[in-house]
Amino acid sequence: MYKLKINDKAEYKIEKTRDKLFINDKEINADIQQLNETGYHIINDLRSYNAEVVSFDKEAKIAQIKVNGNLYSVTAQDQFDILLDQLGLNAMNANKVSDIKAPMPGLVLKLLVSEGSQVKKGDNLFVLEAMKMENIIKSPADVTVKSIKIKPGDKVEKGQVLLLFQ
Numbered sequence: 001m002y003k004l005k006i007n008d009k010a011e012y013k014i015e016k017t018r019d020k021l022f023i024n025d026k027e028i029n030a031d032i033q034q035l036n037e038t039g040y041h042i043i044n045d046l047r048s049y050n051a052e053v054v055s056f057d058k059e060a061k062i063a064q065i066k067v068n069g070n071l072y073s074v075t076a077q078d079q080f081d082i083l084l085d086q087l088g089l090n091a092m093n094a095n096k097v098s099d100i101k102a103p104m105p106g107l108v109l110k111l112l113v114s115e116g117s118q119v120k121k122g123d124n125l126f127v128l129e130a131m132k133m134e135n136i137i138k139s140p141a142d143v144t145v146k147s148i149k150i151k152p153g154d155k156v157e158k159g160q161v162l163l164l165f166q
Contacts, residue, residue: 100163106130
């Protein structure tokens with residue numbers, strides 16, 4: 001089962017069994033033909049549709065689809081996404097990060113951000129030397145640096161708060 005949200009407005013529940021397609025619990029008897037890698041021709045209820053997948057982000061489950069010249073933004077959730085939402089463990093909550101703690105004891109070599117910096121997930125924050133190895137600590141989410149609790153040359157202990165985020 002999938003939940004589709006079109007243009008952040010209309011929601012649809014999609015289920016596919018072996019050879020049947022259901023939209024909002026109604027069986028759909030559409031003729032769907034794939035024309036090429038991104039193009040489809042669909043006939044449903046004596047109406048013809050030309051659909052093209054303009055872009056698709058598999059990880060985020062977001063697609064831009066053009067149907068008969070009109071562009072639609074489609075967001076999908078599978079049964080696991082739905083369950084995580086019901087449990088309050090969705091990806092939006094998982095990315096709320098308030099601080100960075102030292103993953104290991106070590107010595108701060110370099111700061112790569114300053115207070116007020118806006119950083120994206122995966123951006124470098126600082127360099128920590130531990131056991132004669134340099135470790136680049138990266139941002140776990142898109143955040144703004146609120147406060148920096150360290151400076152180059154500081155020795156830190158595992159679990160010590162190093163940066164605070166807004």
